[in-house]
Amino acid sequence: MKTSLQGRVAIVTGGTGGIGMAICRQLADSGARVATNYRSEEKLKKAQEAGKGYAFYFFKADVTDFDSCKQFVEAVEKDVGPVDILVNCAGITRDTTLRKMTREQWDSVLTTNLDSVFNMSRHVVQGMTDRGFGRIINISSVNGQKGQLGQTNYSAAKAGMHGFTMALAQEVARKGVTVNTVSPGYIATDMVMAVPEDIRKQIIAQIPVGRLGRPEEIACVVDFLCAPEAAFITGADISANGGQHMM
Numbered sequence: 001m002k003t004s005l006q007g008r009v010a011i012v013t014g015g016t017g018g019i020g021m022a023i024c025r026q027l028a029d030s031g032a033r034v035a036t037n038y039r040s041e042e043k044l045k046k047a048q049e050a051g052k053g054y055a056f057y058f059f060k061a062d063v064t065d066f067d068s069c070k071q072f073v074e075a076v077e078k079d080v081g082p083v084d085i086l087v088n089c090a091g092i093t094r095d096t097t098l099r100k101m102t103r104e105q106w107d108s109v110l111t112t113n114l115d116s117v118f119n120m121s122r123h124v125v126q127g128m129t130d131r132g133f134g135r136i137i138n139i140s141s142v143n144g145q146k147g148q149l150g151q152t153n154y155s156a157a158k159a160g161m162h163g164f165t166m167a168l169a170q171e172v173a174r175k176g177v178t179v180n181t182v183s184p185g186y187i188a189t190d191m192v193m194a195v196p197e198d199i200r201k202q203i204i205a206q207i208p209v210g211r212l213g214r215p216e217e218i219a220c221v222v223d224f225l226c227a228p229e230a231a232f233i234t235g236a237d238i239s240a241n242g243g244q245h246m247m
């Protein structure tokens with residue numbers, strides 16, 4: 001076990017999902033105490049199974065709800081300790097062309113992927129700056145960097161996350177707090193496996209590495225950004241996309 005995050009407390013949203021669970025495991029392997037959220041008892045059970053062998057702290061919370069996030073952070077601070085690391089990983093897609101997109105499809109993607117970053121960060125940032133250490137990492141997407149047809153909602157939300165990253169990074173830079181974006185390409189999780197197989201094959205054909213990414217390949221980037229040695233990296237958008245999009 002690495003120990004660079006020994007004594008740190010981390011919140012990872014979306015820990016019941018593929019990438020979120022991999023991040024929870026990786027940060028715990030580096031010594032952090034890790035809290036995450038769930039929404040349904042069914043998903044909680046699945047996540048507990050996936051996190052077997054780890055002592056994760058699970059709290060019920062909805063990242064689209066500002067007060068729910070406040071209660072989540074307060075509960076973590078009470079039961080686990082002051083929050084040093086926040087990974088905003090919860091997200092959804094509701095793909096369709098703009099001509100067919102409903103107001104609900106727009107709103108749900110914007111509130112889940114983008115409002116959530118405000119809802120969570122707002123409740124941890126003061127404590128981090130007061131204590132002189134913090135890491136906020138926003139999980140965006142290659143499609144926030146390059147746009148993707150059928151994803152005006154998702155691409156807008158994910159690009160917005162990085163705008164948030166750059167602005168907040170400047171606000172807290174002198175207080176030992178870094179804020180960064182990680183932009184994964186296509187990763188083999190439920191979100192991508194829900195895409196029809198023929199479309200998935202077309203996507204893989206566009207990835208120079210020739211395969212989907214693994215959740216652990218995103219988790220290791222997050223872990224790296226959390227380390228004390230990463231203190232000079234802030235406001236960055238780090239791509240992990242198998243070469244699909246090079247900036």
Ligand code: NDP
Binds near residue numbers: 039063139184191
């Ligand atoms: P999953 O669908 O496996 O996981 C998504 C997670 O977000 C789940 O834990 C889900 O909880 C949670 N979530 C969704 N809505 C809410 C909400 N309102 N409140 C709290 N939690 C919520 O997706 P991935 O693991 O693949 O994706 C994780 C992140 O990575 C997302 O932000 C996604 O946009 C991004 N990403 C993923 C890529 C991929 O190829 N997979 C590529 C690029 C970016 P629940 O189980 O309750 O629904």
